[in-house]
Each structure stands twice: as C-alpha cells, then as structure tokens.
Amino acid sequence: MVIGKKGQIELTFNWMYVLIAGTVILLFFVGIVVKQKAASEQRLSIDVLRVMDSIFVGSGVSEKTKNFIDISGLADYTLYFDCGNGVGHYGLKGTTADSENAVDPIFAPGEIQGTQLIVWSLPYKLPFKVIDFLFVSSSNSIYYLFSDDTDFANEFSNVTQGFNVKYTINSKYNEIDPGKSFQVRLIDNGGLVVKKNGQVPLKLKGMDDDKVSAVVFTGTNQVDYYQKEGALWRKLNFNPVQIISLGGERDAAKYGAVFAANDKDYQCNMKKAFVRLKYLNEVYSGADIALGKVSGKLGEMVEYYDTHKELELTRPDCIGNVKKYDPNLVALMQTHQLRVSACLLQQSSCADLINSAQDIKKVNTALGVDCITLY
Amino acid sequence: MIYFGKKGQLHMTETIAVMFIFFVLIMFAMIFYYKYQQVAFKEKQEELLGARAMDKTLKALFLPELLCTKGEAESEDNCFDLMKLRHANETFTKYLTNYYFSVFSYARISVLQLYPEQKEFLLYDKPKPDAVSGEKTYFVVILKDEIVGNSLPQYNFGYVMVEVYS
Numbered sequence: 204m205v206i207g208k209k210g211q212i213e214l215t216f217n218w219m220y221v222l223i224a225g226t227v228i229l230l231f232f233v234g235i236v237v238k239q240k241a242a243s244e245q246r247l248s249i250d251v252l253r254v255m256d257s258i259f260v261g262s263g264v265s266e267k268t269k270n271f272i273d274i275s276g277l278a279d280y281t282l283y284f285d286c287g288n289g290v291g292h293y294g295l296k297g298t299t300a301d302s303e304n305a306v307d308p309i310f311a312p313g314e315i316q317g318t319q320l321i322v323w324s325l326p327y328k329l330p331f332k333v334i335d336f337l338f339v340s341s342s343n344s345i346y347y348l349f350s351d352d353t354d355f356a357n358e359f360s361n362v363t364q365g366f367n368v369k370y371t372i373n374s375k376y377n378e379i380d381p382g383k384s385f386q387v388r389l390i391d392n393g394g395l396v397v398k399k400n401g402q403v404p405l406k407l408k409g410m411d412d413d414k415v416s417a418v419v420f421t422g423t424n425q426v427d428y429y430q431k432e433g434a435l436w437r438k439l440n441f442n443p444v445q446i447i448s449l450g451g452e453r454d455a456a457k458y459g460a461v462f463a464a465n466d467k468d469y470q471c472n473m474k475k476a477f478v479r480l481k482y483l484n485e486v487y488s489g490a491d492i493a494l495g496k497v498s499g500k501l502g503e504m505v506e507y508y509d510t511h512k513e514l515e516l517t518r519p520d521c522i523g524n525v526k527k528y529d530p531n532l533v534a535l536m537q538t539h540q541l542r543v544s545a546c547l548l549q550q551s552s553c554a555d556l557i558n559s560a561q562d563i564k565k566v567n568t569a570l571g572v573d574c575i576t577l578y
Numbered sequence: 579m580i581y582f583g584k585k586g587q588l589h590m591t592e593t594i595a596v597m598f599i600f601f602v603l604i605m606f607a608m609i610f611y612y613k614y615q616q617v618a619f620k621e622k623q624e625e626l627l628g629a630r631a632m633d634k635t636l637k638a639l640f641l642p643e644l645l646c647t648k649g650e651a652e653s654e655d656n657c658f659d660l661m662k663l664r665h666a667n668e669t670f671t672k673y674l675t676n677y678y679f680s681v682f683s684y685a686r687i688s689v690l691q692l693y694p695e696q697k698e699f700l701l702y703d704k705p706k707p708d709a710v711s712g713e714k715t716y717f718v719v720i721l722k723d724e725i726v727g728n729s730l731p732q733y734n735f736g737y738v739m740v741e742v743y744s
Contacts, residue, residue, distance in 0.1 A: 220593070253626070260633045264640040266652075306680050332642045332653060479642075482677065485669045486643045486662050500661040507725050564650075571649050575661075575724045578647040 248300035251277065255293065256302060262322040263307060263335045269365045271342075275318040282320075284311035284339065284464065286471035289478065306479070308472035310462040311339035313413070316385050318342065321366055325455040327476050329447070329556060330564035331487070331578035334479045336455040336472075338462040340366055345384040346461070347371050350392035358452055359390075359461075380406045389417035390461055394427075399438045403431050418461055424448070424554070426460045428469075440466035447473065447546075447553050449560055470550060477553065481543045487577060488536040493544065497533050501525070504575050505533065521574035524566050532570075532577055535563045627744045630683070631713040635740040638687050638701075639717060643669065646722045660723040660734070663689060663699055670702045679704060684743040691721055691736035709743035716740075 262270045274282075281296040291309050294301040308327075319342040324335045340346075346368045350356040360370050371379060373396050381387045387407055391397045397417040407415045415431035424446045428439040444466045448456035456473070463469035489498030497505055508514060508522040515522055526533045539559040546553035563577070570576045638644075639656065643666045646657035670678050684706035691697040721734040 217589075217593075224597075253629070257629060257633060260636055264636050304680075306677070326653075328650075331647060332645070334642065335640075478677070482669050482673055483642055485672075486666050489665070490668065490672065499665045500659070503661050503664070503725055567649060573729075576647075576649060578649065 244298065245300065248295045248298035251280075251295055252293075252300050252302045255282075258320075258322060259307060259309065259337055263324050263337050266324055266326055266335060269321060269323040271365060272320040272322065273318065274320045274341075278316070278318050280316070282315040284309060284313060284315070284468075286468045289471060289474045291472065291475070306475060307337060308334060308459065308475045309337045309339060310459040310469070310472055311464065312341075312344055312386060312388070312462070313464040313468075314386070315339070315341045315344065317344070323363075323366075325453055325458060327455040327459075328449065329476075329480055330449060330560040330567065331483070333483055334476050336459050336476070338458060340462060341385065342367055343383070343385040344388065345369065345381055345386070346388050346390055347379050348390045348392065349373050349376070349396045350390075351395065352392055355392055362453060362458075377405050379404045381410065386410075386414040387416075388461075389415075389429075391417060391419040394419045394421040397429055397436055399429075399436060401436050403434055403436060407431065408434050416465070418463075420457075420460075423450075424557070426466075426469075428463075428466045430465070442551075444469060445551075445554050447477075447556055449557065449564065473553075474547070474550075477543055477546050477556075480556075481540070481547065484536060484540045484543060488533070488540070492536050493540045495533075495537050497536070501532055501536060501577060504577070507575065518573050520569065520572070524570050524574065530562050530566060532563065532566050535559060535566060536577075539563060623744060627711070627713045627742060631715045631740060631742045634682055634685050634687075634742055635715040635717055635738070637681060638738055638740055639719070641666075644701075646720075654720075654722070656718065657720040657722055658689060658738075660721050661725060663701070663721070667699070667701050674702070674704060678702060684709065686741045686743075687738065689719065689721070689736055689738050691734050693735040697736075706743035711744050712741045713744070714739060714741045 258270065258272060262268070277295070283292075283294060283296045285292045286309075289305060291304040291307070292301055293304070293309065293311075296314065321340045321342065323338045325338070326332045327334050327336050344367060346363070346366060348356060348359055348368060348370045349372070350359070350370070351373070356370055360368060367384070369379075376396050379387075379389075387410065389397055389404075397419050403415060410431070412431045412433070417429040417436060419427045419429065421427060421443065425443040426446055427443055429436040430439055431437075444460070446454075446456045446460055448454050459472060460469055463472065484492060485499065487499050488501040489496065491498070492501075504525050508525055520528075524531060539556070542552070542555045542559050546556055567577050644658045644663055646654040646659045648654065682702050682704065684704050685702065686700075686705065687702040689699045689701060691699070716737050716739050718735075718737050721736050722731050723734060724731040726732045
C-alpha cells in the first residue's frame, strides 16, 4: 500500500484539525454549562429571596395567622437571618443574594434548614398598633417550654399550634430528646431551669453549639439569652434585655423574644418598631409634638372641641381628656414622643415607654365612652 | 493503492463547507436564544412589576398610619381613618428617603374619595426618573371621618390607587 506525501499531510492535518475543533467545541459547551449552572444558582437565590419577600409581606398583613410554606425544594440549602444596626438581612447561605430589610421586624433563628417554613405574625401595640411582628421558624426547629406559670404555658401552647412546641415540666429537664431536629430552643419562663454555666440537657450535649439555645424570662419584663458551649450554658447578654410591651395575651414583644436568635437580633428588631413608633406618633399628634405643638389627628381633635364649645357643657370629659385634665392626651403624646427619641438614642431608656403608653391607653379608654378617640 | 490528489482538496473544501454550515447553525441558535431571552426577560419584568404592585398595595392597605382602629379591638379591615389620612402625607414626605422609600420604593399612592364628595389625597409619590412603564392597582376602601359625624363617625367611600414604576 503506497500513500503519497500529500495524503500523509492531509491525514495528519485532518486528525489534528478534528482534535482541535473537537476540543474547542467541547470547551464551548463546557463553558456554557458552567455559566448556566452559576447563573441558575444565582437566579434560584434571587427567586427565593423574591418569594420570601412576598411571603413576608403577605404574612405580615394577615395578622395572627400562621402560614406553613413548603420549602422541600430548598432542603439542601440553609436560610439565614440576621439583624444589626437596625437593618435585617436574610437569604440563602453560600450565595451572594441577600435581602436587606430596615422596616419589618423579623424574629427568626439564625439559620433554618428544613422542608417547611412556618411564618406567623402578631401586631405590636404601644399602645396603638405600631407594626406587625413576623415570627419565622421551621417544622424541624423544636421549642421546649418550661413554665411554672400555667396560664402562660396554656396560652403559649394554644397560640403556637403548628410550631414544634413541647411543654415540659422542670423535673424532666434532662429527659428532653430532640430526635432529628435541626435546632433546639429552650424557653424557661421563670428562670428556674437554665442557669449561667449550668449543664445543658444530656441529649443535647452531642448537638452543635450553635444549634442549641435558650431564652429565659426573669422578672416581669426581662429576658436573657443563652447558647450551648460544650456541655454548659453561656449567657449571651451582659445586661438583661427588657421587653417593652403592655403585656396581656399574645404579647408580640414577648413572642419576639422567644423566636429571636439572640439578644442582638431581638434588640435590633425592636429598634425597627421604635423607629416606626416615632413616625406614627407624628401622624397621630404632629411633627412638633415633642415641642408641645400639636397637629395631626390629635390636632384635629383639639380644634374640633375648641370650635364646638357647647360640648364643654354636655361632654366636658372630651376636651378635658384631650387637653385640660392631668394627664391629658396632648401632654402624654409629647412625653411619649420624647421617650421614643430617648429610646432610639439609648436602649436602656426604652422601658419608660411602657408607662407613657399605659397612660395614653387609659385616657383613650376614657375617651371611648362618648368622645372621639385617638386610636 | 490509495491515491490522494484532487480528492484530498475536495475533502478540504467539503470540510470547510461543513464547518461554515455548522457555525451558521450555531449563529442561528444563538440569535434565537438571544431573542427568546429578550422576550423571557420582558415577561419576567412584567411579572415582577405585577407582584411588586400587589405587595405595595397590600402594604398600603394595612399601614398603621392609615388604618381605622377601635381602641384595643382589632383594626377595621379595608378602612382608612381620614383624620390620620389627612396628615400621613406630611410624615411620608418628611421621612421618604430614610424610611418610607424602603416600604414603597418607586411608587405613587393616592386615595380617591368618591362619596359624599370627590376628593383626592396624595399619600406618597416617588417617581422613577427613567421609568418606562407603570402598573396601577386599585382597591376599594371605606373612609372613616369622626370629626364630621354627629357623635357617630361618618363613613365615606373611595378607593386607593397604587402605581408602581418600572
């Protein structure tokens, strides 16, 4: 068999040509696949954030309803929640997509991984409705409630139906078994179970430190946060965290403390509520209420009773409660607004808001008999 | 005996032709893909705008700055308190950049009272400088006015219009 020189060159050239062209084409498709993979992951994280935003908007406005969202498609991903300097962040861990939220208080564990997301909202009132608090958890986040106060225990068990909550007596502290839960939160209402440097329950010792935490309610309006560190509890907050609320059933601020990851997240989300309270106070009583100059809804009320002098005879309590009596709404709203400003500057002064809110509530209830109410 | 001569040249031309057709096909595929992406992107934008319009409308409807309240009882649904509504715009404008923009973004929110008399209350307006389109959403609301009613509040009727810009 004789092959000419031209044939030899052509044959070699053909093989080299096929090899190079093949490699180029292969690289081209590999490049497309890699780019598409990265793009689809990015798209997924953005879509997840967008959907989460919509879910949070919907859940936020549907007061007191719980939403159970199937997230089995994201079972391999970890959702994170964080709040610092009055700005909340959430997103998919390990991706660049991150949603910032400086408005809505979202109380959630630091991380969630599971197949079902649970979202619940409660209105926060001080004394009028300020904002809706959003509580986020998952079906595999387990909450153990220790409480001597059976009223709170019953209320908590009733209102958190759907969440993975177990009411346990104090003596069974060491018997709690988290099973295959992603994370565990102990709620100690009374401060008799979880102690600083105390032992964590036996079956929780094997879990990762960041997956075991405790929230301890001490006194009427105080809460402490603990995190597992080895076999012991480490207290996270130096000073007790104050719960700024008027109490009662379905106390949004107290439930916020239960679902918040730690003291920092709790106070950060509460700050969002206080910022909104400042703006709401202005709608109710005007931008210069801190200076004693009333406008807004309260301004209209004052003007109405000033122009309808006959009401001073038939309904003297109306104008009295609005601006004449001690205390009256104008003075109380001024105090309330000054306290909000102080609270935004220094967190330790936020507790003063409770008294002014209680006073406003009392006067507003008195107005409710026969007069125009503030809220 | 295998002889490579003109046949080899013919093969080369054939290969080049095949390559040419191959790249032409690739080019067609790319143009098609690009056009498809353009349409899909536009559709996605419209879908997002619609979703954003719904979100903003929901937020507007449940704003504590506007909602009718009854003391400690539940807020009244689909009801705006005119005594608050008349002043909300001042607060929204004052804190637009550092707060309410985070709530409503680029949008225009107004309440139009239809009964007993026609009135418009502009609550929030932040137009997008390079907006190409907008999506309007309407929702019927009751407007409660306690100042005009004789001991009982007067309930007016209107609708809230939320326009989001894209």
